[in-house]
Amino acid sequence: MNLHEYQAKEILKAFQVPVQDGIVAETINQATEAYKKITEETGSKFAVIKAQIHAGGRGKGKIENTEQRGVCVVKSLEEATQAATNLLSNKLITIQTGPKGKIVNKIFVAKDAYTTGPAATQEFYLSMLLDRAKGEFVIIYSTEGGVDIEKVAHETPDKIFKEWINPTVGLANFQLRDIAFNLGLKGEAAKSCQKFVANLYKAFINTDCSLLEINPLFKNSQDQILAVDCKMSIEDNALIRHPELEAIRDLSEEDPIEIEAGKYNLNFIKLDGNVGCMVNGAGLAMATMDIIKLSGGDPANFLDVGGGANAQTVEAGFRIILKEPNVKAILINIFGGIVRCDKVANGVIEAYKKIGNINIPIIARLQGNSAELAKELLDKSGLKVVSAIELEDAAKLVTQALL
């Protein structure tokens, strides 16, 4: 589950991690009030307005057909109002949203962190995530902040550092020192950095993050380290022990069809192809998508119905897939192990009759327990359902359906 920057910063603050603070606004009025409050507090006219969407590249991204960027510095109430007007309810297109863009429903009015002072300011990069190969969490950091880290890793790998965290020991003090030194920090800034990373790691562990990325990690002119931006994702499997985080999930950022599928315990991912599919098991579902592609089609979705392929789940699956007008055929692929195929076949027939007019061919491949009986049931049903037992035959039927 992804969080917005403003939500992530609230969580970091609770763990004593310094952040570039601000106020979230959903209306232009709220934004102007936030600007007034922030500039009063800082005594500066400068503030930063940041669109809150679940996608990166906001700073370079622009509102559709305008020059308004997703993140901008404002230095007057007029400019703040203008930026809020330009952003709110409009479509922001960034390198990560793709051409479809995302509607900006909230903006974050933040303090200007880049004020001048006794020390020089600097931008770094730091993230925490799982290293799958090692089965350990790793801190990745770099002297190159505020830029695309993958580009840095590719072009100047010597500027990327890593600290693996021993699960039984935790993040050790020497590693905190290493991080500060590798970033070239000294004195007060090095101390501030060590405290920052120690607390950030506490936040990472205690909220079960799958990713916590601070870019830029910023050293201000007072030699203090703070998070100017923050990307935080919570691991879905761990949400059960974080009801307070589940409660702040922003469903408007997620695909409404996928949310609906979730209500029926269907694991659904929308894709852009022309053949829908409904499968039991994630691995077989991926393999079925591959079969569709090899048969000349493109998968319209990933859909794992799990162990319960019954009339209700099949009906819900049909209805969800049929929402997409591009779908030219649906391939049902169920491997009946413990679940009997004839029961699944009856479920398919029942669901089909309940929906009534399905105008595209349904290919039902039921294999395993009682497969022959299932095929007979489907063949005699009189419905526009073609059946198969072998995966190879199902693939041929997909090709035929697309002719």
Next chain:
Amino acid sequence: MSILVNKNSRVLVQGFTGAEGSSHATQMIDYGTNVVGGVTPNKGGTQHLNLPVFNTVKEAKIATDANVSIIFVPPILAADAILEATDSNMPLIICITEGIPVRDMVTVKAALKNSNSILIGPNCPGIITPDEAKVGIMPGFIFKKGKIGLISKSGTLTYEAADQIAKAGLGISTAIGIGGDPIIGTSTKQAIELFMNDPDTEAIVMIGEIGGSMEAEAARWIKANGNKKPVIGFIAGQTAPPGRRMGHAGAIVGGAEDTAEAKMEIMTQCGIHVVKSPAEIGKTVKKILG
């Protein structure tokens, strides 16, 4: 004729009295697996399915001499169940549970390094050695006895492959579902190594999926060790979009190296017979074994 489980396996069921534990223990017993008892905290001293129930794994192991434990415990409690089995020096632990938080598995992985236990899973269908023992949730009737070792990250795709192998007139020495999570106890490479050393396995089918680097690691190991037995491979998720979790927590394309295409390329270079279509697994095995 097998690896990891056989007719001498003495199986303990953790989460024995729960719905999943009861149902699958019954099916394992029906298959002929030697289930010797179960563990459910606070139900020790009672009987379930005509077998003794214990409060702890330690007690159960002493009383029954179990050498395999299978875990059907809810996700939030499952890591603790694995740790308990590890602490009791259970030689083989099979965790079926799906949805264990990654942080818990990081701890488990560290504990396993300092133990003699082998963990299979989590988020897996288990292990079956046809006609000897089924320690898992797979439908036993699909798996015919034979000389092909089968390794897979997924459940139903394992059944699909086993069925195709049977229809090709061949059979399975042992089938292992290693699990679809980002952190699992036994890697593809480790499972391959077991099959390479098993005198009764003549060929290996490895079924992987997008995400992580286990298939590439296994492929390089196979090549470095002289391709001693033919290996047939398939990677699911050729059409999966990057950055999305495809059902399994570990099935996510994160970079250029963990796509299906990249993995298949590495596998081919390492002398593995890569099957592009999941419908052709059985046929290809048949062709290669001549």
